[in-house]
Amino acid sequence: MSQNKITIELCMRDQKFIINNLYPLYLHDLAEIRGELPNKYGVFEEDDEYKTLQQQIPVFDIWWENKKVLYPYLIKVDQLPAGFALIATPP
Template identity: 65%
Template sequence: MNIAVTLTDSTTKFMINNLYPLYLHDLSEIWGNHPNQYGVFEDNETQTLNEQNKVFDIWWEKPGILYPYLIKEDGIPAGFALVATPPHTPPGCEFYLNEFFILRPFRGLGIAERAAKEVFSLHIGKWELQTNPTATNRRAQHFWRKTLKEYTGNNFQEECKKSFDDELKMIFNFCNG
């Protein structure tokens, strides 16, 4: 396996933009979301993926605060990781894994674990990540428990509670510093 995690910029952001609708489609299975009347996975009246991408551009407008990483396997885009720092984090953490996604053909091969650990190692400090706590999301829950156990030597906290966005989430915290 030849896994690369690279920070994207305005010239390479299109690759994450291409993957983002697939990520939202995958999440719809877990959260029960439906596309809007225009076929876009958004709650609002976004009509095109181009419009959706413009809202998403904040990730490339705040370098040093927001970190949009592309994950490639043998040179092919396999997923992405979006890391936020204050003021875009929940209280008490320095780094927040806002989004993490691996395309289906690359799952179950160890790519996600290696990429997640590499992303964590790029930022040293107090981390938080969240995921859906329901039975529809057992695969992701298992993935994060296993990955964090290996990465931290089982030195992480997990709790199910309302997050900063007032939704019930499974919240993982750890410090890698």
């Protein structure tokens, strides 16, 4: 029986697109728990402000701009993206 290798690493800016790619899947998974549906454009957001996933990307830039306060981690299984954790220090 082979063991999967799980790693958790700080996600650098040049790899932030991976978290951007995983984020809609995260929202989809949460939608069932929270009883939410996507907006009329198929984007999981509370209002119709976001028409595309591309519009959500700048929202995440803050995670790479506040390096001593916000920490975006990428979780990998056997070197493939499996999830992420966005950690903030206390105010």
